[in-house]
Amino acid sequence: MKILNAQQIKELDAFTIRHEPIASIDLMERASGQFADWFIQKFPNNTPVLIFCGVGNNGGDGLAVARMLCQAQFNVEVMVVRFSEKTSEDFQVNEQRLNKLITIQNIHSEEDIPLIEEGVVIIDAIFGSGLSRPIDGFTAQLVRQINHSQATVISIDTPSGLYCSSNNSDTHIIEADYTVSFQLPKLSFLLPQNQRFTGTWELVEIGLDPEFIEQCETSYHFITSEDASHLLKKRKKFSHKGHYGHALLLAGSFGKMGAALLSAKATLRTGVGLLTCHLPLCGYSIMQTALPEAMCSIDHHEHYITEVPSLAKINAIGIGPGLNQHVSTIHVLEKLIQEAKQPLVFDADALNILAEHKYLLKQVPENSILTPHPKEFERLAGETINDYDRLKLLQEFVIECNVIVVLKGAHTAIALPNGSIYFNSTGNPGMATAGSGDVLTGIILSLLAQNYTPDHAAILGVYLHGLAGDLARETEGEEALIASDIVEYLGEAFAVLRNVQNEE
Numbered sequence: 001m002k003i004l005n006a007q008q009i010k011e012l013d014a015f016t017i018r019h020e021p022i023a024s025i026d027l028m029e030r031a032s033g034q035f036a037d038w039f040i041q042k043f044p045n046n047t048p049v050l051i052f053c054g055v056g057n058n059g060g061d062g063l064a065v066a067r068m069l070c071q072a073q074f075n076v077e078v079m080v081v082r083f084s085e086k087t088s089e090d091f092q093v094n095e096q097r098l099n100k101l102i103t104i105q106n107i108h109s110e111e112d113i114p115l116i117e118e119g120v121v122i123i124d125a126i127f128g129s130g131l132s133r134p135i136d137g138f139t140a141q142l143v144r145q146i147n148h149s150q151a152t153v154i155s156i157d158t159p160s161g162l163y164c165s166s167n168n169s170d171t172h173i174i175e176a177d178y179t180v181s182f183q184l185p186k187l188s189f190l191l192p193q194n195q196r197f198t199g200t201w202e203l204v205e206i207g208l209d210p211e212f213i214e215q216c217e218t219s220y221h222f223i224t225s226e227d228a229s230h231l232l233k234k235r236k237k238f239s240h241k242g243h244y245g246h247a248l249l250l251a252g253s254f255g256k257m258g259a260a261l262l263s264a265k266a267t268l269r270t271g272v273g274l275l276t277c278h279l280p281l282c283g284y285s286i287m288q289t290a291l292p293e294a295m296c297s298i299d300h301h302e303h304y305i306t307e308v309p310s311l312a313k314i315n316a317i318g319i320g321p322g323l324n325q326h327v328s329t330i331h332v333l334e335k336l337i338q339e340a341k342q343p344l345v346f347d348a349d350a351l352n353i354l355a356e357h358k359y360l361l362k363q364v365p366e367n368s369i370l371t372p373h374p375k376e377f378e379r380l381a382g383e384t385i386n387d388y389d390r391l392k393l394l395q396e397f398v399i400e401c402n403v404i405v406v407l408k409g410a411h412t413a414i415a416l417p418n419g420s421i422y423f424n425s426t427g428n429p430g431m432a433t434a435g436s437g438d439v440l441t442g443i444i445l446s447l448l449a450q451n452y453t454p455d456h457a458a459i460l461g462v463y464l465h466g467l468a469g470d471l472a473r474e475t476e477g478e479e480a481l482i483a484s485d486i487v488e489y490l491g492e493a494f495a496v497l498r499n500v501q502n503e504e
């Protein structure tokens with residue numbers, strides 16, 4: 001799914017109106033209807049509702065929602081925030097329609113701002129995607145008061161005051177509990193720094209023109225279940241393990257064999273034909289006992305890896321989980337980078353070695369996959385001042401190094417060598433736990449070995465990892481969830497994606 005900027009959203013809106021065709025006011029009615037349905041599902045109609053409406057189309061949505069909630073027997077109070085003399089046409093129509101049902105109140109200055117009573121639910125329809133400058137004056141005071149209140153706040157389309165795709169977090173912005181946005185997510189929703197403004201966000205479909213969306217150019221995408229299911233290949237009836245590739249995993253050191261084990265299990269559970277693990281001597285019985293399906297290549301060193309094993313007949317290579325940064329291991333990484341013709345995935349200490357030895361980073365083969373968490377990315381690429389800045393650095397980094405970076409987080413960002421960024425839609429805070437990243441490395445390695453292209457392996461791998469985590473949460477909850485659970489639920493995650501495929 002594409003992520004569009006405010007200008008593109010405006011054009012999409014206009015195109016849909018011209019080509020569906022649908023009157024602008026009816027498109028607003030459809031959007032507001034979707035919001036109202038969401039609201040009615042969530043709150044009983046004895047909930048007192050206070051709606052703050054701006055004077056543009058976001059405000060128009062607010063007025064239409066007010067009418068719909070009145071018709072659904074909610075007790076609704078509406079206040080129009082008169083930050084401008086200019087009102088949009090669809091705002092005016094909805095104002096007239098609502099006037100027939102209730103008395104609309106107005107806020108012209110700070111004195112008009114009401115006390116927000118306890119138990120009230122606020123709908124924020126002050127500004128939407130038309131915001132063009134930071135909120136100021138009495139509207140800023142209103143935003144402060146809403147944020148200081150105990151009320152539950154639901155924003156229509158976007159938290160008022162938040163730019164769709166650039167940084168303004170030091171200005172006045174509504175801190176919503178929920179944001180219900182129209183059809184496409186905004187870039188700002190996907191960045192950690194804006195979580196306190198968006199709260200939990202959801203999308204509602206409003207029938208915007210798919211062909212127009214198709215031809216919009218953007219670097220930013222949001223991975224939906226349909227997107228992921230399109231990437232998933234079918235296994236053939238007349239196939240054998242040779243068809244599903246041979247993965248090589250270089251992992252583990254004394255005290256960190258668990259990381260190698262988790263990664264190896266995930267590689268196998270993601271459908272690879274064969275897996276060889278290259279391990280230090282101390283890992284031999286551990287791996288053979290805990291994971292009989294994996295073959296072992298054993299290093300001469302007791303505690304860490306010092307040799308590159310044979311790369312013959314290997315389809316993809318993963319390196320990093322549970323490694324260390326001993327000088328001999330650095331040589332292994334160097335040799336591997338020079339010799340490997342297969343696709344590579346780098347994680348954990350392999351990334352730290354690259355960060356410490358930038359000349360190695362320059363030699364990493366094109367299309368290799370790097371899977372840093374934000375701190376590891378900082379070590380690799382440098383510091384940034386905010387999340388937008390980091391996104392820009394991420395794009396510059398992948399373009400310059402010609403690699404794929406999987407920047408892990410709540411919405412893991414997969415940056416491709418052409419600068420496109422895919423944000424993941426699965427996963428939960430329970431996955432912020434030891435070994436979770438090792439599992440992801442194993443999943444991606446497995447897909448690479450099965451001949452998925454590196455970009456598909458990264459996108460599908462990240463999606464599956466998050467989906468397995470979401471399924472695990474259903475039984476384990478967030479606190480008790482451990483990385484092994486993610487591996488256990490991979491089978492169910494595949495089943496969910498297969499169902500999506502079959503439904504299409």
Ligand SMILES: NC(=O)C1=CN([C@@H]2O[C@H](COP(=O)(O)OP(=O)(O)OC[C@H]3O[C@@H](n4cnc5c(N)ncnc54)[C@H](OP(=O)(O)O)[C@@H]3O)[C@@H](O)[C@H]2O)[C@H](O)CC1
Pocket residue numbers: 009010012013027028031054055056057058059061083084088126127128129130131132133134135136156157158182208
């Ligand atoms: N495309 C869709 O998906 C649909 C969207 N809908 C809703 O429409 C809004 C966008 O509405 P729009 O009228 O474009 O803009 P806003 O309501 O967000 O803002 C209104 C005007 O306010 C002015 N403005 C901007 N920033 C400030 C500020 N800081 N202080 C004061 N005034 C400000 C600006 O006008 P200017 O001429 O002054 O620049 C805005 O135009 C979208 O979010 C949805 O909720 C439709 O209902 C359905 C389809």
Ligand SMILES: [K+]
Pocket residue numbers: 058124125126127128155156157158159160
């Ligand atoms: K809003």
